[in-house]
Amino acid sequence: xxxxxxxxxxxGAIARKVAGHVVRGxxxxxxxxxxxxxxxxxxxxxxxxxxxxxxIQKGMSPDQAERATAVxxxxxxxxxxxxQYLGYMGSLLHLDLGRSLSTPGVEVxxxxxxxxxxxVLPVLAGTLLSFLLGVTMGVYAAIKRSGKLGDMLALxxxxxxxxxxxxxxxxxxxxxxxxxxxxxxxxxxxxxxxxGLNPGYVxxxxxxxxxxxxxxxxxxxxxxxxxxxxxxxxxxxDDFILAAELRGMTRGIVFRYLARNAILPLFTILALSIGMxxxxxxxxxxxxxxxxxxxxxxxxxxSRDYALMGGTFLVITIGIVVANIVAxxxxxxxxxxxxxxxxx
Amino acid sequence: MTSTTHAPGVRIRDLTVVYRTPAGExxxxxxxxxxxxxxTITGVVGESGSGKSTLALSLLNAVQxxxxxxxxxxxxxGLGDVLTLGGEDLRRTRGRQVGxxxxxxxxxLNPLKTIGKQLLDLGRSHDVADPxxxxxxxxxxxARMGLDGGRVxxxxxxxxxxxxxxxVGIMLALVLNAKVVVLDEPTTALDMITQATILRIIREVHExxxxxxxxxxxxxxxxxxxxxGLAVMYGGRIVEHGPVRKVLAxxxxxxxxxxxxxxxxxxxxxxxxxxxxxxxxxxxxLPAQGCVFRERCERRLAVCDxxxxxxxxxxxxxxxxxxxxxxxxxxxxxxxx
Amino acid sequence: xxxxxNPEGVADPKASPAGxxxxxxxxxxxxxxxxxxxxxxxxxxxxxxxxxxxxxxxGPLLYPANLPRDDNALYAPPSLAHPLGTDFExxxxxxxxxxxxxxxxxxxxxxAVITVTVGTAIGLFAGFRRGRWDTLLMxxxxxxxxxxxxxxxxxxxxxxxxxxxxxxxxxxxxLGWGGIARAVRSQTLSLRERGFIxxxxxxxxxxxxxxxxxxxxxxxxxxAMNMLIAVTGAVYAQVGLFFLGVLPFESNNWGVMLNLAxxxxxxxxxxxxxxxxxxxxxxILLLTLGIVLIVDAMDEIFNPRLREE
Numbered sequence: 001x002x003x004x005x006x007x008x009x010x011x012g013a014i015a016r017k018v019a020g021h022v023v024r025g026x027x028x029x030x031x032x033x034x035x036x037x038x039x040x041x042x043x044x045x046x047x048x049x050x051x052x053x054x055x056i057q058k059g060m061s062p063d064q065a066e067r068a069t070a071v072x073x074x075x076x077x078x079x080x081x082x083x084q085y086l087g088y089m090g091s092l093l094h095l096d097l098g099r100s101l102s103t104p105g106v107e108v109x110x111x112x113x114x115x116x117x118x119x120v121l122p123v124l125a126g127t128l129l130s131f132l133l134g135v136t137m138g139v140y141a142a143i144k145r146s147g148k149l150g151d152m153l154a155l156x157x158x159x160x161x162x163x164x165x166x167x168x169x170x171x172x173x174x175x176x177x178x179x180x181x182x183x184x185x186x187x188x189x190x191x192x193x194x195x196g197l198n199p200g201y202v203x204x205x206x207x208x209x210x211x212x213x214x215x216x217x218x219x220x221x222x223x224x225x226x227x228x229x230x231x232x233x234x235x236x237x238d239d240f241i242l243a244a245e246l247r248g249m250t251r252g253i254v255f256r257y258l259a260r261n262a263i264l265p266l267f268t269i270l271a272l273s274i275g276m277x278x279x280x281x282x283x284x285x286x287x288x289x290x291x292x293x294x295x296x297x298x299x300x301x302x303s304r305d306y307a308l309m310g311g312t313f314l315v316i317t318i319g320i321v322v323a324n325i326v327a328x329x330x331x332x333x334x335x336x337x338x339x340x341x342x343x344x
Numbered sequence: 345m346t347s348t349t350h351a352p353g354v355r356i357r358d359l360t361v362v363y364r365t366p367a368g369e370x371x372x373x374x375x376x377x378x379x380x381x382x383x384t385i386t387g388v389v390g391e392s393g394s395g396k397s398t399l400a401l402s403l404l405n406a407v408q409x410x411x412x413x414x415x416x417x418x419x420x421x422g423l424g425d426v427l428t429l430g431g432e433d434l435r436r437t438r439g440r441q442v443g444x445x446x447x448x449x450x451x452x453l454n455p456l457k458t459i460g461k462q463l464l465d466l467g468r469s470h471d472v473a474d475p476x477x478x479x480x481x482x483x484x485x486x487a488r489m490g491l492d493g494g495r496v497x498x499x500x501x502x503x504x505x506x507x508x509x510x511x512v513g514i515m516l517a518l519v520l521n522a523k524v525v526v527l528d529e530p531t532t533a534l535d536m537i538t539q540a541t542i543l544r545i546i547r548e549v550h551e552x553x554x555x556x557x558x559x560x561x562x563x564x565x566x567x568x569x570x571x572x573g574l575a576v577m578y579g580g581r582i583v584e585h586g587p588v589r590k591v592l593a594x595x596x597x598x599x600x601x602x603x604x605x606x607x608x609x610x611x612x613x614x615x616x617x618x619x620x621x622x623x624x625x626x627x628x629x630l631p632a633q634g635c636v637f638r639e640r641c642e643r644r645l646a647v648c649d650x651x652x653x654x655x656x657x658x659x660x661x662x663x664x665x666x667x668x669x670x671x672x673x674x675x676x677x678x679x680x681x
Numbered sequence: 682x683x684x685x686x687n688p689e690g691v692a693d694p695k696a697s698p699a700g701x702x703x704x705x706x707x708x709x710x711x712x713x714x715x716x717x718x719x720x721x722x723x724x725x726x727x728x729x730x731x732x733x734x735x736x737x738x739x740g741p742l743l744y745p746a747n748l749p750r751d752d753n754a755l756y757a758p759p760s761l762a763h764p765l766g767t768d769f770e771x772x773x774x775x776x777x778x779x780x781x782x783x784x785x786x787x788x789x790x791x792x793a794v795i796t797v798t799v800g801t802a803i804g805l806f807a808g809f810r811r812g813r814w815d816t817l818l819m820x821x822x823x824x825x826x827x828x829x830x831x832x833x834x835x836x837x838x839x840x841x842x843x844x845x846x847x848x849x850x851x852x853x854x855x856l857g858w859g860g861i862a863r864a865v866r867s868q869t870l871s872l873r874e875r876g877f878i879x880x881x882x883x884x885x886x887x888x889x890x891x892x893x894x895x896x897x898x899x900x901x902x903x904x905a906m907n908m909l910i911a912v913t914g915a916v917y918a919q920v921g922l923f924f925l926g927v928l929p930f931e932s933n934n935w936g937v938m939l940n941l942a943x944x945x946x947x948x949x950x951x952x953x954x955x956x957x958x959x960x961x962x963x964x965i966l967l968l969t970l971g972i973v974l975i976v977d978a979m980d981e982i983f984n985p986r987l988r989e990e
Contacts, residue, residue: 024820024823027824028824028827028828031824031828032828035833035836036836039836039837039839039840042840043839043840044840155722155973155977158973158976158977159966159969159970159973162913162969162972162973163965163966163969164917164920164921164965166921166924166939167962167965167966170939170943170958170962171959171962174955174958174959174962178951178952178955179952179955238451239446239451239452240451240452240453240454240455242406242408243444243446243452243453243513244454244465245406245438246404246406246438246439246444247438247439247444247466247469247516247517248435248436248437248438248439248440248466248469248470249439249465249466249469250435250468250469253465253468253469257454257456257457260454260456261454261455261456264456276829282831282832282835282925283921283924283925286924286925287943297832297835297836298835298925298927301835301836301838301839301927302926302927306839309836309839310836312832313832313833313836316829316832317827317828317829317832320827320828320829321827324827335456336455336456336500336502337455337500337502
């Protein structure tokens with residue numbers, strides 16, 4: 001190693017990193033698309049062929065029926081496996097995920113687009129809230145780790161982290177919607193209000209968002225407090241904290257050194273978890289009847305709308321792939337050790 | 345800036361530091377008396393576990409839990425007993441009056457901030473009115489140690505080599521004009537050339553700035569090059585203390601003798617170097633009474649099992665050993681006979 | 682600090698190898714006991730898990746194959762006869778919980794065994810062989826880790842009807858080995874870095890010995906902990922799938938109870954079905970609590986650094 005490697009980000013290294021991630025991400029998406037394709041094709045009763053045949057029975061010419069089915073699923077109902085596969089991948093390249101069967105005629109991308117709104121906002125709110133809460137309490141739990149309070153905090157963190165999200169959601173609903181009905185539990189908004197920026201509508205939106213957001217928050221809070229606690233404990237054992245104290249640095253500065261070093265690794269997990277929650281929101285949306293991506297996926301399965309199912313699954317995966325790339329880039333930007341390309 | 349132009353003296357008296365363990369509180373440092381003469385470099389050598397690092401931390405009243413200073417005093421001229429200080433007074437003393445330099449291999453710098461920013465944090469902590477002057481002082485110090493100050497201040501820790509980090513550590517310990525400096529294993533984990541450079545720098549800066557310096561190390565060779573006085577620690581006690589040349593030339597305590605025998609010489613037969621038999625004691629295996637070294641001692645007497653040897657000081661040299669004491673008494677009797 | 686505290690009861694290095702191993706084992710169990718005793722909550726964890734395991738083994742034997750129904754007591758509140766109330770058919774909820782435990786726990790156990798076996802094998806192989814095999818296996822692991830598990834399970838449920846707890850465990854296990862594989866690989870690599878494997882090779886020890894006697898024992902605690910966590914993960918996933926209603930209800934199961942309580946019983950709108958809903962939730966909570974407490978104890982047993990002085 002040279003004596004000093006300067007702290008300038010090496011553009012070349014970063015570009016290569018991004019390129020690597022993009023390639024890996026594309027492979028990922030390809031794998032998932034392939035899985036979707038085969039599942040749709042292999043579903044017992046072959047829905048694609050079934051659709052084709054039922055259209056013919058309704059009096060369509062085989063040609064028309066073939067085209068109509070292709071519009072639905074993105075590939076021709078007849079032809080070899082290979083032809084179908086290429087057709088499916090071809091339409092994916094045109095960002096065509098087919099059309100929905102349960103909402104006839106509507107493009108899958110449109111449905112996903114409108115569902116994504118209902119997922120993104122609560123997920124974002126819940127994740128950020130739990131992050132702030134978990135990180136703060138994590139520091140506290142680390143500092144008080146040998147006392148009763150620290151024990152309690154860590155145990156509650158482990159429990160919340162360990163318990164599945166639907167248990168939290170169902171318990172909250174049971175308490176705040178059934179036993180002691182102060183909050184609405186179903187749907188994103190009351191139907192009696194006209195959509196728009198009027199106080200009634202917005203108020204109802206917020207009211208309906210409380211339980212889902214609180215569930216998101218509690219479900220991911222446990223992970224944050226545990227991670228932050230163990231990071232703080234690790235950094236507390238680092239020499240530079242003692243060194244800063246022995247140099248007479250003020251408590252405030254020592255605390256900032258501690259907090260910044262402990263929180264740094266969490267930012268990448270934050271990016272990852274935002275990506276993950278697109279898929280993890282399934283239970284919450286099912287419990288609260290919130291029309292997001294998760295509910296869309298479950299409903300598409302129960303209504304045998306397989307093009308919609310494949311498309312939603314693909315979009316959820318893309319969210320994770322993108323989050324992976326963002327997380328890695330974020331780390332490169334915020335950690336000087338990674339930034340200059342040297343080993344930490 | 346403080347106005348102490350003369351190097352202060354440091355007197356450690358009857359210092360006992362205990363560690364809380366499942367087996368109760370065990371002493372890591374027991375009844376240590378040590379005087380750092382103003383303007384001198386005192387070296388403390390000992391194996392790991394001898395309590396030397398604990399002793400060093402006591403100088404800043406910074407023994408870490410589960411350790412606790414149970415008794416004693418550390419008096420520094422112009423400051424009083426450091427062990428009675430607490431809170432803000434203690435914090436201001438650290439860094440400003442007493443500088444502490446960590447081992448180079450330890451990461452004593454915040455990895456996420458440049459050296460310059462950490463220097464400014466140091467200045468802010470000690471209410472330095474003129475940050476620019478502080479940076480200037482730092483650059484002068486770094487230049488004195490052969491570094492490009494501007495460049496170093498712009499660097500992160502991971503961009504510096506071990507020797508450079510060590511010089512940065514020395515700079516941070518001295519930049520606020522501390523007159524008492526503690527160096528904990530300053531040359532450990534450095535290559536031979538860098539070791540020599542760091543030792544030279546310690547010596548030179550010590551003289552230029554009129555410091556009182558304490559160097560903690562397990563490397564007798566390093567101490568021989570840099571120190572004026574030498575204290576040998578074993579099992580939490582100082583077993584021998586005196587001028588460095590005399591102690592090294594005519595070691596009196598059996599442990600010191602063994603330690604020096606264990607050093608291989610460049611000139612001479614390597615087979616003459618003999619390692620001390622046995623292992624250094626740990627907190628748990630430390631005998632509760634009697635001499636701490638007796639298990640490995642070749643001059644063990646019956647009294648060693650029961651009585652702690654008392655430190656006997658003669659002609660500026662002190663030794664705590666029953667065998668040495670008895671031999672001296674016999675010699676004395678012969679003289680008068 | 683360089684204060685070394687000799688942990689009491691470290692084996693005497695001069696003792697014979699067999700004796701050392703026996704001593705170590707005895708000391709290990711003594712250490713386990715000490716760690717458990719220090720916090721009563723940990724004993725509680727062990728007790729909770731013991732109860733659940735017992736429930737899984739003998740639970741179905743305690744009740745008739747077809748649980749009795751009582752048309753006069755639909756959604757009855759908790760009483761002496763029905764400590765946790767009854768369901769929509771008047772069946773005792775406690776009986777449902779107890780008999781449903783076997784399915785849930787069996788899946789969990791099967792999943793854990795498969796996860797650990799596949800993950801450890803792949804991790805060891807990749808770390809041991811390095812080179813091209815390593816790269817390939819780790820790419821596959823990356824994909825395994827990155828594909829969103831629950832959505833994939835949902836999608837898979839359209840083609841694969843998970844019939845029976847063991848098949849379910851197989852699917853869950855094959856989806857969940859990535860984490861262990863990666864961790865075991867990095868452990869293997871770090872042992873390798875310390876010259877462990879080369880030294881053993883130099884001594885002429887066969888590969889099976891190196892893996893079985895040198896590598897695995899060091900990783901066993903980690904693997905054991907992951908196994909416990911895999912059990913909980915599998916329990917949650919399967920109960921969740923039944924709750925979502927994407928799997929056919931073939932037998933009594935906590936997830937089926939949740940689904941029926943929420944979507945048929947309207948437990949989220951009327952309090953009548955609440956006990957029916959809360960019972961499986963509490964069962965899951967208790968199971969989690971038990972596992973969390975045990976993992977906490979294991980953590981301390983295997984990471985002496987965490988032992989508070």
